[in-house]
Amino acid sequence: MTATANRAAAQDSIRGLALGDAFGECWFPLSLLDGSAHEEIRERRVPAAPVWHWTDDTAMALSVLRVLNGLGEIDQQVLARTFGRAFMADPGRGYGSGMHALLPVLAGHPEAWEAAPPALFEGEGSLGNGAAMRVAPLGAWFSDDLRRAAEQAARSARVTHTHPEGIAGAVAVAVAAGFAARMRRVRVPSAPELLRMIAARTPRSAVRRGLIRASELAYDTQPREAADVLGSGSRIRADDTVPFALWCATHHLSDLTEALWATAEGQGDVDTTCAIAGGVVAARTGIADVPAEWLQRCEPLPGWVEGVAG
Template sequence: MNEPTPAATPAPAHRIAARRSLEGLALGDAFGERWFPLFRDPQQAYEEIRARRTPEEPLWHWTDDTAMALGVQRVLDQYGEIRQPALARVFALGYAADPARGYGYGMHELLPRLLEEPDRWVELASGLFDGEGSLGNGAAMRAAPLGAWFRDSLLRVVEQAMLSAQVTHAHPEGVAGAIAVAVAAALSTRGELSIDAVADATPDSAVREGLLRAARLAFDTEPWKGADLLGNGARVRADDTVPFAVWCAARHPDDLTAALWTTAEGFGDVDTTCAITGGIVGARTGVEGVPEEWLRRREPLP
């Protein structure tokens, strides 16, 4: 007599939430990246986005945003928390495997050195940009799944987001951006996303000031105007990126498709703004309700 096959053990809720966020992040990243070629003709790009015409490319590849989010996820899967030396090694190995994912200037300088000397991550990350450290949006763009993972404790979210950021972004603004996005994702999983609550948990910084402006911006504001007032990532700084992306996510907390279209209307660093928005909203919705065509085109995740 054959023994019955044991039922698979359900994944813990925190892993499910983080994976849903990661799926949303990767979709936003790949969707946003498709718009860059059209930005050579801004009027055409704006008309295409306003008309909600899906980008024509048959394959939507994700960028460094997703590659680094996968690195965060791997460390969480292995240790259940952020361990900075391990994260430095994972980031360096991910870069070595595929350096053409669209990494920024600072990461092209830092990550090859981390591959050789991962234990020097504090010194190397702090030494970027004439010793100021990076205040870019790279720590924020990968933080949403971490927020979903630790969603039961905002204190833990803040602590872990800070640890995840410091490996590459030593500047306080880079850290603040990661904290804001992680908190937004945690609140999103609970159905409690509000920009004021995200600002309350974000350290004093230009990022927090931007969030406070975003909290006062009505949701019926045209997205291009919102991007004009809050920033759209064109300067690749955390404070120029995070407030607009959080505003777009809070504008459409239960509709990932609408949130990504709104974010794309802001132009700028659109793969990163869409990745942040996608990770926040996806922490609550996953990719449910997204057009099947989008999911078929997006590069699969490991």
Template sequence: MTTAVTQAHRDAARRSLEGLALGDAFGERWFPLFRDRDRAYDDIRARRTPEEPDWHWTDDTAMALAIQRVLDQYGEIDQDRLAACFALTFDADPARGYGHGMHMLLPELLEEPERWRTLAPELFEGGSLGNGAAMRVAPLGAWFSGDLELAGRQAELSARVTHAHPQGVAGAVAVATASALAARGELTVAAVAERTPAGTVRDGLARAAELPFTTEPWKAADILGNGQRIRADDTVPFAVWTATRHRDDLEAALWSTAEGFGDVDTTCAITGGIVGASTGVGGVPPEWLERREALPGR
């Protein structure tokens, strides 16, 4: 690596992780209410906070914590060690909401983590193009925010352990880039699109870059996708758009992202990780942080 990771970069990564976990836990609260979509939408539009006293985070945060542990220990992504960390994290609590692919892959990596090289490409035809690599990667982008090229390369390494499809990788590169740009105070959708590998994720970001911020979030989700298809290209453009729309206001960013419905814990986790890299969580209502499940570390 050519760029030193400073304490400021580490602090940005922690802010991003806190924002990701908050978005994940906040978004997860809405799933039970989606059985009555009209009521849920009215509650979101009225900014009525979910009533549950405990907001638990999901696999989005669990896997982000695994990435953070590898970065803390080794300073960069070591893919075999990351595979082992993912497998151990899954084994410790497999009920965090992991997708079907991770239930197939991660138990196989417990004893032989290096097998990700052969197993991940075989998960689906051409490898997974889901949103899992994108949902967990924002803190990595903040960690390497001193060098955008390096952030993209490290995001690709982190993605390929589970997501071999080029668009699964592209989703991770896009989110890491967005988080790095947010930490630098330079976030725009166009800048993220420019640094995202060619394909459907980049095409979606290009559409998002042209979408005015006066657009209602539900309409933006109709145009860009809301994660309902569990694909990176259906998830990342909307999450990056809402993050950029509210890049200085994490609370507003999460409410707007929730308006898109869909895979709302993942879209909110991505948005929270991006915005949090800049703002941290200090501006959200104190009761949100009191309810959110604690994170390991400081």
């Protein structure tokens, strides 16, 4: 294991990511159908579903954490195999079409990670938000070394997302979670300042420009307004997802529950934006202050997760 591993923060991050993913997934169908979720979210009506199920966001984040827990760093072939096997064991988690094509290949031929992902989307590789949605626990894990967090995030992204925007989205989220984990006992910078700090460590990209734009929004901007400016994942692209999710996270870095409500107000790809925001904020706060009802309804994580910090 690497000496810089912050396993406790990574464990908190995966819990927050799964909670955000499951919470956001409750709103996703309403958001798509008629937008009726907006008023319910604004009025803070807790989703009525007895069990909140998490999606591929959490399933893939678990694979990332499993590799870190076993090796202390990202081995891309091992991660490819882990992604593939998790998909084959439970393919009904809402994976996108690209992953339905790629992951069965990686399950049997993990060495194909170098050749197969770049061939997706007419040879451009994926610029989607899938590498970003799963990476917050990695950023928390490497929070003692943000340069390594960024490098490891890029390595994890390239297993499925080779487009520079897909990689930049993963780096931005990992760095944000790393900063959050480091700020457990220190003063938190203002949201605009923290967004600029994250942007400075993100590769030049539309994602980085979106983070800078997010840092320039007026203090009294409401989440729905921020989503209109930044995007909230409706195009399922990293640059259309990450800036808004991190805007929400940095504005509520001490309150996971309110971070998730604010993120859900943006609608769009709600499970993914809430997974990103939840993973980042929980790297600082943990989940102890979340309403007990939420924790009871959220689908449990696998038992091995509880041993990550041990």
